[in-house]
Amino acid sequence: MIHLSKWSAALIASALFAAAPVHAQTAERQIDELVLRVERLEGTRAIKKLQRAFGYYVDRGLWGEAADLFTDNGTIEIGMDGVYVGRERIAEYLRRLHGGQEGLIYGQLNEWVTLQPAIAMGADARSATARWRDLGMLGQYKDHAEWRDGIYENAYERGADGIWRISALHLFVNFVVPYEKGWARLREGEGLARSEASQAFPPDRGSSSDYAAFPAREMPPFQAPHPVTGKRVQER
Amino acid sequence: MIHLSKWSAALIASALFAAAPVHAQTAERQIDELVLRVERLEGTRAIKKLQRAFGYYVDRGLWGEAADLFTDNGTIEIGMDGVYVGRERIAEYLRRLHGGQEGLIYGQLNEWVTLQPAIAMGADARSATARWRDLGMLGQYKDHAEWRDGIYENAYERGADGIWRISALHLFVNFVVPYEKGWARLREGEGLARSEASQAFPPDRGSSSDYAAFPAREMPPFQAPHPVTGKRVQER
Amino acid sequence: MIHLSKWSAALIASALFAAAPVHAQTAERQIDELVLRVERLEGTRAIKKLQRAFGYYVDRGLWGEAADLFTDNGTIEIGMDGVYVGRERIAEYLRRLHGGQEGLIYGQLNEWVTLQPAIAMGADARSATARWRDLGMLGQYKDHAEWRDGIYENAYERGADGIWRISALHLFVNFVVPYEKGWARLREGEGLARSEASQAFPPDRGSSSDYAAFPAREMPPFQAPHPVTGKRVQER
Numbered sequence: 001m002i003h004l005s006k007w008s009a010a011l012i013a014s015a016l017f018a019a020a021p022v023h024a025q026t027a028e029r030q031i032d033e034l035v036l037r038v039e040r041l042e043g044t045r046a047i048k049k050l051q052r053a054f055g056y057y058v059d060r061g062l063w064g065e066a067a068d069l070f071t072d073n074g075t076i077e078i079g080m081d082g083v084y085v086g087r088e089r090i091a092e093y094l095r096r097l098h099g100g101q102e103g104l105i106y107g108q109l110n111e112w113v114t115l116q117p118a119i120a121m122g123a124d125a126r127s128a129t130a131r132w133r134d135l136g137m138l139g140q141y142k143d144h145a146e147w148r149d150g151i152y153e154n155a156y157e158r159g160a161d162g163i164w165r166i167s168a169l170h171l172f173v174n175f176v177v178p179y180e181k182g183w184a185r186l187r188e189g190e191g192l193a194r195s196e197a198s199q200a201f202p203p204d205r206g207s208s209s210d211y212a213a214f215p216a217r218e219m220p221p222f223q224a225p226h227p228v229t230g231k232r233v234q235e236r
Numbered sequence: 237m238i239h240l241s242k243w244s245a246a247l248i249a250s251a252l253f254a255a256a257p258v259h260a261q262t263a264e265r266q267i268d269e270l271v272l273r274v275e276r277l278e279g280t281r282a283i284k285k286l287q288r289a290f291g292y293y294v295d296r297g298l299w300g301e302a303a304d305l306f307t308d309n310g311t312i313e314i315g316m317d318g319v320y321v322g323r324e325r326i327a328e329y330l331r332r333l334h335g336g337q338e339g340l341i342y343g344q345l346n347e348w349v350t351l352q353p354a355i356a357m358g359a360d361a362r363s364a365t366a367r368w369r370d371l372g373m374l375g376q377y378k379d380h381a382e383w384r385d386g387i388y389e390n391a392y393e394r395g396a397d398g399i400w401r402i403s404a405l406h407l408f409v410n411f412v413v414p415y416e417k418g419w420a421r422l423r424e425g426e427g428l429a430r431s432e433a434s435q436a437f438p439p440d441r442g443s444s445s446d447y448a449a450f451p452a453r454e455m456p457p458f459q460a461p462h463p464v465t466g467k468r469v470q471e472r
Numbered sequence: 473m474i475h476l477s478k479w480s481a482a483l484i485a486s487a488l489f490a491a492a493p494v495h496a497q498t499a500e501r502q503i504d505e506l507v508l509r510v511e512r513l514e515g516t517r518a519i520k521k522l523q524r525a526f527g528y529y530v531d532r533g534l535w536g537e538a539a540d541l542f543t544d545n546g547t548i549e550i551g552m553d554g555v556y557v558g559r560e561r562i563a564e565y566l567r568r569l570h571g572g573q574e575g576l577i578y579g580q581l582n583e584w585v586t587l588q589p590a591i592a593m594g595a596d597a598r599s600a601t602a603r604w605r606d607l608g609m610l611g612q613y614k615d616h617a618e619w620r621d622g623i624y625e626n627a628y629e630r631g632a633d634g635i636w637r638i639s640a641l642h643l644f645v646n647f648v649v650p651y652e653k654g655w656a657r658l659r660e661g662e663g664l665a666r667s668e669a670s671q672a673f674p675p676d677r678g679s680s681s682d683y684a685a686f687p688a689r690e691m692p693p694f695q696a697p698h699p700v701t702g703k704r705v706q707e708r
Contacts, residue, residue, distance in 0.1 A: 027263045027499045031270065034503065037510050038273050044517060045280060045355075049463050052354040056367060056387075056458070060471050068465050103472040107451040109419055111385060113369055114352050116586050118524040119517075131528060133585055137385060137419070141451035145420035149583060149609060151528075163464055179418035182651035183581055183609070184617035215579035215613035222528070227521050228635055229540050235532050236575040263499045267506065274509050281516060281591075285699050288590040292603060292623075292694070296707050304701050339708040343687035345655055347621060349605055350588050373621060373655070377687035381656035399700055415654035 039125035046164040047128055047156045048117055054166065055114035058094065061103035067091035071157055071165045079150075079173035080194040080211050082203025089204065096197035107141025114152075120224035127167075128156045129223040134171055145179035151220040172220035174213055183214065191215070275361035282400040283364055283392045284353055290402065291350035294330065297339035303327035307393055307401045315386075315409035316430040316447050318439025325440065332433035343377030350388075356460035363403075364392045365459040370407055381415035387456040408456035410449055419450065427451070511597035518636040519600055519628045520589055526638065527586035530566065533575035539563035543629055543637045551622075551645035552666040552683050554675025561676065568669035579613025586624075592696035599639075600628045601695040606643055617651035623692040644692035646685055655686065663687070 050069050057066040067087040070076070076090045077083045084093045095102070104110055116133040136148030155168040175191030177183050192213035212218055222233040286305050293302040303323040306312070312326045313319045320329045331338070340346055352369040372384030391404040411427030413419050419427075428449035448454055458469040522541050529538040539559040542548070548562045549555045556565045567574070576582055588605040608620030627640040647663030649655050655663075664685035684690055694705040 024263065024496075027496065027503060030503045030507075031263065031266045034270055034506055034510060035266075037514065038270060038277070041277050041510070041513050041517065042273065045277065046463070049354050052352045052367075053463055055352060055369075056354065057469070060453075060455075062469065062471065065462055065469055068462060104453055106453065108453075109450060111369075113371065116524045116527060118521050118528065131524075133527075133583075135585065139418075139420045141420055141422070143420060145418040165464060179420065182611075182617040184611045184613055184615060184651065186613070214581060217532075217576055217578065217580075219532075226537055226540060227518070227525055228637060229537075233529070233534065233537055235534065267499065267502050270506055271502075274506060274513070277513050278509065281513065282699070285590050288588045288603075289699055291588060291605075292590065293705070296689075296691075298705065298707065301698055301705055304698060340689055342689065344689075345686060347605075349607065375654075375656045377656055377658070379656055381654040401700060415656065 036125060040121045040123075043125045043128060043158060043164060044119050044121050046158075047119055047121075047130060050156065050164055050166055051117065051130065051132060051152075051154065052114055054169070055112040058098075058112045059110055061098060061101070061108075061110070063091045063094040063098075063102070066094055069166050070169075071159070071167045074165065074167050074169075076169045077203075077208060078171045078195075079192055079213075080207055081198035082207055083205040085204040093197060093201060093203075096201050097195055107143075109137060109139045109141070109145070111137035113137060118224065126158045130154050130156065131220075131222065131224065134173075136176070138176065139179070146176050147179060147183075148176045149174040149183070149214070151218070153220050153223050155223075170208070170220075172209075172211075172218060174218040186215065188215070272361060276357045276359075279361045279364060279394060279400060280355050280357050282394075283355055283357075283366060286392065286400055286402055287353065287366065287368060287388075287390065288350055290405070291348040294334075294348045295346055297334060297337070297344075297346070299327045299330040299334075299338070302330055305402050306405075307395070307403045310401065310403050310405075312405045313439075313444060314407045314431075315428050315449075316443055317434035318443055319441040321440040329433060329437060329439075332437050333431055343379075345373060345375045345377070345381070347373035349373060354460065362394045366390050366392070367456075367458065367460065370409075372412070374412065375415070382412050383415060383419075384412045385410040385419070385450070387454070389456050389459050391459075406444070406456075408445075408447075408454055410454040422451065424451070508597060512593045515597045515600060515630060515636060516591050516593050518630075519591055519593075519602060522628065522636055522638055523589065523602065523604060523624075523626065524586055526641070527584040530570075530584045531582055533570060533573070533580075533582070535563045535566040535570075535574070538566055541638050542641075543631070543639045546637065546639050546641075548641045549675075549680060550643045550667075551664050551685075552679055553670035554679055555677040557676040565669065565673060565675075568673050569667055579615075581609060581611045581613070581617070583609035585609060590696065598630045602626050602628070603692075603694065603696065606645075608648070610648065611651070618648050619651060619655075620648045621646040621655070621686070623690070625692050625695050627695075642680070642692075644681075644683075644690055646690040658687065660687070 054066050054069050067090040070087050075083050075085050084090050113135040117130055119128055119130040121128045132152035134150035139145035150171050150173040152171050156164055157167045158164050173192050177186055219235050226233050290302050290305050303326040306323050306326055311319050311321050320326050349371040353366055355364055355366040357364045368388035370386035375381035386407050386409040389406050392400055393403045394400050409428050413422055455471050462469050526538050526541050539562040542559050547555050547557050556562050585607040589602050591600055591602040593600045604624035606622035611617035622643050622645040624643050628636055629639045630636050645664050649658055691707045698705050
């Protein structure tokens with residue numbers, strides 16, 4: 001049998017009520033930091049899935065499914081067509097842009113090839129922006145075929161339900177060029193025009209930028225800073 | 237010298253054998269959850285590497301390397317060619333599909349541009365599906381050149397060895413169109429045909445779906461649910 | 473009041489000075505491992521952003537911003553042009569390759585579509601290599617239009633500042649083909665040539681490989697091993 005000295009008892013007490021919690025606190029803080037880092041990675045994955053799904057749904061004329069990828073006040077702006085707000089307006093705009101029907105019709109080609117994502121994830125993993133490359137393969141069998149070239153500068157939000165959605169999709173169309181001609185033989189002003197859909201079904205807001213399209217220099221502003229210097233990137 | 241009361245001793249005992257473990261258990265559970273989340277992210281990375289490697293290997297006529305990306309009972313199905321099962325059959329099918337030799341021949345172009353991955357990772361990080369866009373640049377110098385347009389709906393598994401492999405590759409070819417014509421000027425029935433390789437070297441199973449290809453509406457079913465609504469996505 | 477037996481006291485002591493730290497050590501080790509795994513995932517993300525940013529900056533004639541993505545001794549090698557070393561030389565080379573001015577001129581198209589990343593991340597998350605697909609859309613309005621086809625085999629490093637940079641960019645150009653002709657109707661030797669920029673502004677080092685370009689078989693060596701077998705991949 002032994003007796004513990006006062007010192008020993010104090011040591012035991014402090015060890016019990018401090019040492020373990022200190023370890024735990026450090027681990028907790030490390031785990032919390034890791035969770036945030038993992039959330040940022042997961043958010044980046046979620047955003048890529050969202051935008052690629054948008055391409056795949058529009059490909060097949062699934063306008064409602066495409067619109068369901070947006071937030072309540074989500075916006076879409078394509079070329080010179082102006083800004084449409086909210087899922088219902090977005091679905092109707094997409095439908096009219098492609099002939100007015102659900103799905104595609106016989107011979108309609110509408111491949112929204114969606115490429116080269118550069119995602120800038122917010123520090124808190126709740127919002128993000130992304131630049132994407134658009135390469136559209138469009139046309140109607142026995143009638144016309146086109147390549148489309150463009151840049152997306154989009155924004156995304158993670159809702160209170162933990163789900164990421166598109167808050168703003170902005171496709172800066174550089175040109176839509178007849179397949180037979182290629183981009184060197186466009187006629188002036190042929191590469192980009194306001195769609196008939198936009199004229200018959202006007203947008204909620206006008207264009208958010210002054211458009212210049214090929215052969216003029218298209219200038220989709222970079223939302224994200226330079227990944228190395230951290231500086232704002234401006235076109236000249 | 238002090239004596240510990242019964243209460244103090246019990247407190248010490250419970251602290252020793254409960255408090256630290258409680259912290260540890262919480263941390264352990266958090267760490268286990270994080271490990272699974274990281275495994276799902278790593279799995280997504282691994283799958284993208286697999287499928288892109290498939291493209292790069294087929295590009296250069298490395299049929300064995302391409303087949304080695306599959307599970308033991310892995311399957312490949314391209315267009316109307318039917319289903320080939322297992323690495324040996326896959327390698328031989330790919331070889332015959334490209335002229336029968338190892339590597340490519342002089343003037344053969346075979347770029348399997350593999351794009352736009354939308355990966356649906358299983359909750360346990362052991363299986364996944366993915367939709368991809370195919371944009372093939374094909375041809376033979378001084379003879380013919382083509383664009384190919386298609387959609388992959390594939391499946392992947394993580395083996396007991398921790399390595400991800402392709403369990404099912406299914407390329408729904410929408411068209412293979414002569415470069416000079418573009419997709420508006422295909423002849424009816426020209427966009428998709430059963431290959432000579434498949435006719436001379438029959439598949440293990442027939443086609444898994446009724447094919448419609450451009451100018452008819454190609455319908456590669458979506459394996460993954462909608463990323464926001466969680467509902468099944470069906471073409472119309 | 474109780475007295476603790478010698479055994480109890482020893483148990484308390486060992487529990488205090490071993491048990492909690494053992495839990496902590498295990499958790500610490502698990503957390504350290506997770507941090508490294510997360511760093512590898514974050515590094516993969518960072519590298520994709522770097523290379524895609526390179527494409528987007530070169531697209532718009534932002535030569536300085538493109539060069540700022542490289543390490544101090546970073547290198548660039550495009551087609552048969554030889555190797556340029558360091559950010560200043562890289563910026564000047566890119567500028568001269570595109571006409572000598574900042575930005576693009578009216579009617580200049582220069583889309584460096586950057587696709588299909590297969591990233592091999594180092595075990596320590598400090599260096600990596602990647603293979604990418606290049607699909608260039610090039611030209612000058614009313615003059616010429618081209619498709620470019622190529623493969624990047626690049627290397628990346630994470631600096632002491634934690635920032636990833638490109639240490640070596642090597643674009644193996646397979647062909648640059650006039651849009652009107654397509655790849656089957658190139659003239660022999662037309663698909664790849666040393667640029668006028670490289671001739672007027674010689675590189676720091678000559679080409680690092682013997683080039684064969686389409687219609688000959690282009691052979692960009694695979695830096696990364698096979699993702700399933702782990703073996704080195706060699707073209708035949």
